Amino acid sequence: MLTKVFATIAVVITGGLLLYGVSDFPAFGDPHSPANAGVGNEESISQYFITQTYKDTKVPNIVTAVLADYRGYDTMFETVVIFAAGIAIFAILRVTGNEAEKKSIKPPLDSSINGDHQRIIVGTTCRIVIPVVQMFALYVVAHGHHSPGGGFQGGVILGASFILVAMSEDLNAALRRFSEKTYLTLACVGILIYAGFGLMCQFLERNFLDYGILQKVLFTDGPEMARSHSMLGVEVGVAFTVTAIMFAIYANLSSRGVLKNGL
């Protein structure tokens, strides 16, 4: 009871304060609000992104360009957050050896979900769907410059395809295709690709993640195309990590860290 009273007070104060701030906002959808057009006469950051991105990077998807280039440092740590979450879940849940034998969840025999008939229908459907899903995931990663998409989105879809394997058959089947060692390595490699692109710029005596200089290595005409290509490389790194960690999170959570049988 006391917590409910306290919660109500806290929530009302928070909401009231936020609404008090809202009363001072520019109107919803105003293209000339400070966030959209800046304060004063100078061009705001978001206007700069809209007008200059294509000139700077030759990437028509502004969101991808801002994500992977202008604010690439943020995105690298975003990937690190994902990686840290995966490792954290590992560190918390994973059990091995004798303890694992004790705790492994026995698959429920004869239950309606795992009955043979359903298994055939579900299994066949998934066998048809999964390659399509994976193709689509690769498209989302590779085409992130031109259409909505990118490393995170594609990585999640690719991870989901492996989760689908685990759900339609069982976790062991998915782990045979995508083992623990593989996904841990893949997660590390993904971040190393990202940070490696940045480090390469440093070796060429520019700042971290200053892709423009990579034209010397990538043999592109002009720094703009080098930025565009590097963004693709970076997105692939992100996709690696996200795929691996999404599957790792599912595998550990669904089997309570035993990595056998699963749900």
Add this chain to the structure above:
Amino acid sequence: MIDQIPAIIVLAPLFGAMIIGLFGIRDHRVCLPVVFISLLVSLGASVAAAQQVFNVGTINYFVGGWEKPLGIGIHLKIDALNSLVLVVIGVVVMLVSFFSIRRVGERDTEKTPYFYILYLLLCVGLFGITITSDAFNLFVLIEVSSLTSYALIAMGSNKRGTVAAFNYVIMGTVGASFYLLGVGYLYLKTGSLNMDGIHAILMLETNDANVGASKATTVAFIFILVGIWIKMAFFPLYGWLPNAYTYCPSTSSCILAPLMTKVSVYVMIRVMITVFGLDWVFVELGWSQLVVWLAVIAILAGSMLALAQREIKKMLCYLIVAEVGYMVGGAWLADPDHWGMTGALYHILADAMMTLCLFLFAGIVAKRLGAFEISDLQGLFKKMPITSIGLVIGALAMIGVPPTCGFFSKFYLIRGAIEGGHWEFVAALLISSLVNAVLFFRIFEIAYFGNKPAEGHDHSHDHSDDSIEEGKGSDSTVLGREASWSSLFPLLASAAIIILLGVFNGEVVALIRVTFENSNHLSGLFR
């Protein structure tokens, strides 16, 4: 090379973590050398950066080379305010790595590499928080450090630690989300995410929009402040801290307790000085009185709660709550010469070392004596004389006895309080010192007079169900001997730094005050 320093500080532990992820999981012997090398690189780079800052000037680093217009890319900045904090983080993580030798692996070797990955990523987060000059990037790095610390707390096999970690997740998420909301309100009003850029626009007084005076800006400040207060466990919001730091593995508590709260205090000061500007915070808002009173309550409550504890670590946790009150109060004293702020910044450095020293001590006695409660420390001075030196110096610093740094931080805080006219803060500081004296002299008395080693041994078994994991691993051959060099070295090193920081307090404070002498820092670097 020298101009790449800001990136190197953050990247070295990141690459270290990835190398452990690739090779350390297969061969555990890889872990420690990688940890040491990467942290040593970071520490060296921090020291070099500090030299550069104080000899040449502020280091600005634009990731991706996106320099103009300000704010399109991510801007890293090392100036007088954060260079010393960076060095202290480097020193603390270095010392804790020594302490972690043979400590993590003792029980569950399978998880050793994961521990080190999380440990290095935590370092990445802490260095990154300190170094960044972008409000949103700060949020991302806060999340890197928070996620890793949740895991470091939950990793121990302690039931209560798991529950504490869950509460920490909830509170930490609320804190980070509040911070994010505040940044959103600021972005809505200013259209910028760069700290200097936001400050420049807040100071701008155009005829159609006075951003600094708007309601949304005030709300943004409140939410950023409350978010950071949750992260630093300022008084009414401290609920998550004591259990989380008490029931986690000793190595984790040794790194989290000295650094997480201090870095949050640094973030608060950074936001006050760089984003909003002290003029805006103290003059336009004028809440100094209110916050100082909150800090007074925090100090008194923390001290009183510490007095009521029987467990060593929990007592230290409540002392942290009190120390956070010192720093928040000091930062908000609003005295004209910024002595309060100076004291708060000095106390960040001092308290990091003091907390490290005492938590290392708590870790050592938990391991060697199975001692979790104060009463378990009987006969400590005879059994473990070298460890006792660490305890004595850490305790004297907490009490505030010269020449330890604890005395001088209190000295500067009191000077600021007197000049700002906050006598209640002076009283709170003195009372807290008195309480600390009572606390630690009680420990000294038990440790000096109670020389019943056999009974101490029995005690450890009484309390083995009191849930701290190391207690179970300790057998009678280990009990009662002096700790190993890998535990003693960081303890004595931190004790030595406590004294050095005190002896050279004039020099350190001169470096800190560069921030205030250089008015550029207070009124935006650009435009």
Add this chain to the structure above:
Amino acid sequence: MSEFIQTNVQPYFNFWIYVVLMMIGLWALIAKNNLIKKLIGMSIFQTAIILFYVSLGVKDGSTIPILDHHGPEHHETADAGHDDVHEKEHGKKAEPHHADDHVGPNPDTIANPLPHVLMLTAIVVGVSTLGVALAIGQMIFKEFGTLEENEILEQIKAGNVDD
């Protein structure tokens, strides 16, 4: 009352919705007894923040921040009449383009990309936090056999916490 709604709520409709959502999430976060319900509250809370950020990047009559597939230069030279289409579509006067001026697209017709980028990051952070929290919740269930907070606290109070 209706006047209040017209002047204060209607222009800021999204912001009011986000505050309400945030309050629901925060309430669940603090007051709910079940740990999983707390996590659901946490998710609602974070989603509300995403709604807030995305709302502040909206411009009336604007389109997604992805430029024409061939880029603005092609678009200007190849199709001079394109601007008229834009004008008709959005009922808004777009600023005239100059063929030799490489300013790129008119910022007022394209949504603000920055909040989208920030929220991509925040979504990822939210997912990661949720994953870790679920893992910790699973550990709690394994150790205490319950996810109700009061029952866990009772067990701790009863001293039933040995490993």
